[in-house]
Amino acid sequence: xxxxxxKQALIxxxxxxxxxxxxxxxxxxxxxxxxxxxxxxxxxxxxxxxAIFRExxxxxxEKVQSKxxxxxxxxxxxxxxxxxxxxxxxxxRDIFRIYQDNLDVAELLFREGIGNGGIFxxxxxxxxxxxxxxxxxxxxxxVDRGLIHIEDVRIGSVFLFGLFERTLLYFMIIQKDTxxxxxxxxxxxxxxxGLSFDxxxxxxxx
Amino acid sequence: xxxxxxKQALIxxxxxxxxxxxxxxxxxxxxxxxxxxxxxxxxxxxxxxxAIFRExxxxxxEKVQSKxxxxxxxxxxxxxxxxxxxxxxxxxRDIFRIYQDNLDVAELLFREGIGNGGIFxxxxxxxxxxxxxxxxxxxxxxVDRGLIHIEDVRIGSVFLFGLFERTLLYFMIIQKDTxxxxxxxxxxxxxxxGLSFDxxxxxxxx
Amino acid sequence: xxxxxxKQALIxxxxxxxxxxxxxxxxxxxxxxxxxxxxxxxxxxxxxxxAIFRExxxxxxEKVQSKxxxxxxxxxxxxxxxxxxxxxxxxxRDIFRIYQDNLDVAELLFREGIGNGGIFxxxxxxxxxxxxxxxxxxxxxxVDRGLIHIEDVRIGSVFLFGLFERTLLYFMIIQKDTxxxxxxxxxxxxxxxGLSFDxxxxxxxx
Amino acid sequence: xxxxxxKQALIxxxxxxxxxxxxxxxxxxxxxxxxxxxxxxxxxxxxxxxAIFRExxxxxxEKVQSKxxxxxxxxxxxxxxxxxxxxxxxxxRDIFRIYQDNLDVAELLFREGIGNGGIFxxxxxxxxxxxxxxxxxxxxxxVDRGLIHIEDVRIGSVFLFGLFERTLLYFMIIQKDTxxxxxxxxxxxxxxxGLSFDxxxxxxxx
DNA sequence: AATGAATGAGAATTCATTCAT
DNA sequence: CATGAATGAATTCTCATTCAT
Numbered sequence: 001x002x003x004x005x006x007k008q009a010l011i012x013x014x015x016x017x018x019x020x021x022x023x024x025x026x027x028x029x030x031x032x033x034x035x036x037x038x039x040x041x042x043x044x045x046x047x048x049x050x051a052i053f054r055e056x057x058x059x060x061x062e063k064v065q066s067k068x069x070x071x072x073x074x075x076x077x078x079x080x081x082x083x084x085x086x087x088x089x090x091x092x093r094d095i096f097r098i099y100q101d102n103l104d105v106a107e108l109l110f111r112e113g114i115g116n117g118g119i120f121x122x123x124x125x126x127x128x129x130x131x132x133x134x135x136x137x138x139x140x141x142x143v144d145r146g147l148i149h150i151e152d153v154r155i156g157s158v159f160l161f162g163l164f165e166r167t168l169l170y171f172m173i174i175q176k177d178t179x180x181x182x183x184x185x186x187x188x189x190x191x192x193x194g195l196s197f198d199x200x201x202x203x204x205x206x
Numbered sequence: 207x208x209x210x211x212x213k214q215a216l217i218x219x220x221x222x223x224x225x226x227x228x229x230x231x232x233x234x235x236x237x238x239x240x241x242x243x244x245x246x247x248x249x250x251x252x253x254x255x256x257a258i259f260r261e262x263x264x265x266x267x268e269k270v271q272s273k274x275x276x277x278x279x280x281x282x283x284x285x286x287x288x289x290x291x292x293x294x295x296x297x298x299r300d301i302f303r304i305y306q307d308n309l310d311v312a313e314l315l316f317r318e319g320i321g322n323g324g325i326f327x328x329x330x331x332x333x334x335x336x337x338x339x340x341x342x343x344x345x346x347x348x349v350d351r352g353l354i355h356i357e358d359v360r361i362g363s364v365f366l367f368g369l370f371e372r373t374l375l376y377f378m379i380i381q382k383d384t385x386x387x388x389x390x391x392x393x394x395x396x397x398x399x400g401l402s403f404d405x406x407x408x409x410x411x412x
Numbered sequence: 413x414x415x416x417x418x419k420q421a422l423i424x425x426x427x428x429x430x431x432x433x434x435x436x437x438x439x440x441x442x443x444x445x446x447x448x449x450x451x452x453x454x455x456x457x458x459x460x461x462x463a464i465f466r467e468x469x470x471x472x473x474e475k476v477q478s479k480x481x482x483x484x485x486x487x488x489x490x491x492x493x494x495x496x497x498x499x500x501x502x503x504x505r506d507i508f509r510i511y512q513d514n515l516d517v518a519e520l521l522f523r524e525g526i527g528n529g530g531i532f533x534x535x536x537x538x539x540x541x542x543x544x545x546x547x548x549x550x551x552x553x554x555v556d557r558g559l560i561h562i563e564d565v566r567i568g569s570v571f572l573f574g575l576f577e578r579t580l581l582y583f584m585i586i587q588k589d590t591x592x593x594x595x596x597x598x599x600x601x602x603x604x605x606g607l608s609f610d611x612x613x614x615x616x617x618x
Numbered sequence: 619x620x621x622x623x624x625k626q627a628l629i630x631x632x633x634x635x636x637x638x639x640x641x642x643x644x645x646x647x648x649x650x651x652x653x654x655x656x657x658x659x660x661x662x663x664x665x666x667x668x669a670i671f672r673e674x675x676x677x678x679x680e681k682v683q684s685k686x687x688x689x690x691x692x693x694x695x696x697x698x699x700x701x702x703x704x705x706x707x708x709x710x711r712d713i714f715r716i717y718q719d720n721l722d723v724a725e726l727l728f729r730e731g732i733g734n735g736g737i738f739x740x741x742x743x744x745x746x747x748x749x750x751x752x753x754x755x756x757x758x759x760x761v762d763r764g765l766i767h768i769e770d771v772r773i774g775s776v777f778l779f780g781l782f783e784r785t786l787l788y789f790m791i792i793q794k795d796t797x798x799x800x801x802x803x804x805x806x807x808x809x810x811x812g813l814s815f816d817x818x819x820x821x822x823x824x
Numbered sequence: 825a826a827t828g829a830a831t832g833a834g835a836a837t838t839c840a841t842t843c844a845t
Numbered sequence: 846c847a848t849g850a851a852t853g854a855a856t857t858c859t860c861a862t863t864c865a866t
Binding site: 568583603 | 782
C-alpha cells in the first residue's frame with residue numbers, strides 16, 4: 001500500500017469508473033475523487049482523459065498480444081489428431097485465462113464498441129486485425145497440411161475471431177456463472193468441426 | 207405532409223451524422239444543419255438527442271426482429287438434410303439481406319458498442335438476448351430431432367450469434383468488398399459442421 | 413437601444429474591460445457580466461476571447477489606415493511653403509482626430525504592447541510597418557522635391573512614427589488635459605524643423 | 619556561491635523565456651526547466667513569478683536611470699554650439715549603449731507594453747515619467763540659456779522621449795541591422811533642428 | 825538549500841435545451 | 846410549425862504555489 005503510487009491509484013480508479021460509466025460519461029473528477037487525489041494531480045501523470053484510457057488499453061492489449069503471439073504459433077501444431085486438439089485447447093485456454101486475469105480492462109474494452117474514427121476505432125480495429133492475421137496465418141498452415149478444410153482462410157479467421165470474442169464477452173461479462181472448462185471444450189469442438197478437422201489425422205511424416 | 211418531410215429529413219440526417227461521428231460526438235447542431243432546418247425545429251419532433259437515436263434504432267431493431275422472428279421458426283426446418291440446409295441458408299441470407307438493406311443504421315449500432323448502463327447497454331443487450339433466445343429455441347428443437355448435436359444449446363447459441371454478428375460487422379463495415387454469396391455459403395457450412403449436423407438425415411417420419 | 417444588438421453590447425463591454433484590465437487579465441465572464449448576457453451567449457458571436465479582441469482591433473486599424481492612406485498622399489503636398497505646412501498640419505490633425513474619436517480602442521491597443529509572437533506582435537507590428545511605409549513614401553517625394561532634407565528616409569519615418577505615436581499615447585491617455593491645437597502646431601513645427609524643411613520654398617515649377 | 623549561481627541561473631533563464639514568450643505566457647516551469655533546477659527551488663529565491671520579473675526590470679531600470687541621471691545633467695551642456703552638440707551626442711550615445719548592453723531585458727520590457735493597472739503600468743509609466751522629467755529639466759535650462767526654442771518644454775520632452783524610445787525599439791528589436799553611428803548622428807541632428815537649436819551659439823558669458 | 829509531488833482555485837469553452845416571436 | 850438567440854450547467858485542463866522530505 002505504501003508502494004502503491006499515485007499513478008497506479010489513478011489507473012485503478014480509472015479502470016473502475018470507465019467500466020461503470022464508459023469513456024465518454026466518465027469525468028476526470030470521478031477518477032480523482034475515487035483515487036482520493038486532487039484534480040490537478042491527474043494531469044501530473046496523464047496528459048488527458050484519453051491518455052489514461054490509451055495507457056490502460058495498450059497495457060492490456062500488449063499483454064494479450066504477446067501471449068497470443070507466443071501461443072498462436074502452436075495453434076494447430078501436432079503430429080497426431082489428439083496432439084493438435086490438445087494444442088488448440090491450450091490456445092483457447094490461454095486466451096480465456098488472460099481475459100479472465102484482466103477482466104476489468106477486457107470488459108471496459110468490450111463495452112466501448114468500435115468507435116467512429118477516433119480513439120476506439122484505432123484500438124479495437126487494431127486488435128481485431130492483428131488477431132485475425134495471426135489466426136489466418138495458422139489456419140493457412142493447417143489447411144496446407146490437410147488438417148482442416150476451409151474455402152477462404154480470411155473468412156474463416158473472422159468466424160473464429162467473432163466466435164471467440166463474443167463468447168468471451170457473453171460468458172465473462174454478461175453471464176458470469178458459466179463453467180469455463182466446459183466452454184473451452186465446446187469452443188474447441190465447435191471450431192474443429194466447423195473447420196472440417198481431420199479427426200483421423202495421424203501423420204508420422206513432417 | 208410538411209411535417210412528415212421535416213421529421214424524415216431529420217432522421218436521415220441524424221443517421222448520417224451518428225454513423226460518421228457516433229452518438230456522443232454528434233451535435234444536434236450538426237443534424238439540423240445537415241437537414242437544413244433551425245435548431246429549435248429539432249425539438250418539435252424529438253424530445254432529445256437520445257430520443258431520435260432511440261427512434262432510429264428501434265425502427266431498425268423492430269425490422270430485424272420481426273424478420274428474424276418470422277424466419278427463425280424455420281431455421282432447422284425440413285424433412286431431409288438438403289431441405290434443412292436450404293432453410294438454414296435462407297435464414298442466413300435473410301439476416302444478411304436485412305443488414306445490407308439497412309446498412310447505415312446497422313453500422314451506427316455496431317459502432318456504438320454495448321455501452322455501460324446507459325442507452326446502448328439496453329439496446330444492444332436487448333438485441334443480443336432476443337437473438338440468442340430465438341436461436342436457442344430452434345437449436346433445441348433441432349437437437350431433439352437428432353439433426354444436430356451440441357452439449358449446451360445456450361452456449362451454442364452464443365457461438366452462432368457471435369459468429370454471425372462479427373462476420374456481418376467485418377464484411378459489411380470494415381472490409382466491404384467481399385462476395386456475400388460465398389460468405390453465406392461458408393457461414394452455413396461452418397455452422398452446420400460445427401453443430402455436427404447430420405448430413406445423412408433423411409427422415410420420412412415426423 | 414432597441415437596435416443595440418447583443419453583439420454590439422459585447423463589443424462595447426469587451427472594449428471597456430480590455431481597457432481596464434488588459435487582454436490577458438480580462439475574463440470572458442467579466443465581459444458577459446458587463447454586457448448582461450449569459451456566458452454561452454458570448455460564444456454565439458465570437459469564437460474566443462482572442463476573436464473579439466481581433467475584431468475590435470481590426471475595425472479600428474482599418475479605420476485609421478484608410479484615413480491615413482487617403483490623407484498621407486497629401487502629407488507634403490503644396491506649391492508653397494505655407495501650403496505644405498497647411499497640409500502637414502491637416503494630416504497631423506486628421507490622425508489626432510481619428511485617435512480621439514476611437515480613444516477607447518486606441519488606448520487598448522497602446523496598452524497591449526508589441527507582444528511576443530502572438531496576436532499583438534502581428535497587430536502592432538502590422539500597424540507600425542504600414543504607417544512607416546506610408547510616411548517613408550511621402551518623405552521620399554518631399555526629399556526629391558528639395559522640400560526637406562534627411563539622410564535616410566527609413567530612419568526619418570521611424571522618428572516621425574515614434575514621435576506621433578508616443579505623443580498621442582501620452583496626451584490622450586496618460587495626461588488627458590492638453591490643448592490639442594497647441595500640440596498639433598508644435599508637432600508640425602518640430603517635425604518640419606527636424607526635417608530641415610525649406611521654409612522659403614516657393615516653387616512655381618512642377 | 620552555490621546560492622549565487624542558482625539565483626543567477628534562474629534570472630538568466632527567466633530573462634530568456636520572458637523575452638521569448640512574454641510575462642503572461644511564461645510558466646515558472648519553463649524557467650526552472652531552462653535553469654535546470656526543481657520547481658520548488660524557484661521559490662527559495664523569489665516570492666513569485668512577478669517578483670523575479672520585477673527584480674529583472676528594476677535592475678535594468680536602475681542601470682538606465684542612474685546612467686541617464688548622471689548623463690542628462692550634461693544634456694545641453696557646453697559653451698559653444700559644437701560643445702553642446704558633442705554633449706547631446708554623448709547622451710544619446712550613452713542611452714543607445716546601455717540599451718544595447720542590456721538588449722535582452724530591454725526587449726523584454728518593450729514587448730510588455732504599458733499594461734493596465736498591473737505590474738507593467740507601474741514599471742513603464744515610472745520609467746516614462748522619470749525620463750520625461752529629466753529631459754524636461756534639461757530642456758528648460760537650455761531654453762533659458764537661449765540655446766533652443768520650444769513653446770512648451772513638457773510637450774517637447776514627450777517628443778524626445780517618443781522619438782528616442784520607438785527608435786530604440788525599432789532598430790534594436792524589430793530591424794536589427796542598422797548602422798548605429800549613423801542613427802545616433804541623425805537623432806541628434808533631427809532633435810536639435812526640431813528644437814530650433816542655435817547652431818551659431820558661441821556665448822563667452824555665463 | 826533542493827526537491828518535486830500535490831494542490832485547487834480558476835478559466836475557457838461546449839452544447840443540449842428552452843422559449844418568445 | 847418554424848425559428849434561432851439565449852441560456853447556464855457542466856467539463857476539461859492549467860499552473861502558480863506550497864510543503865514534507
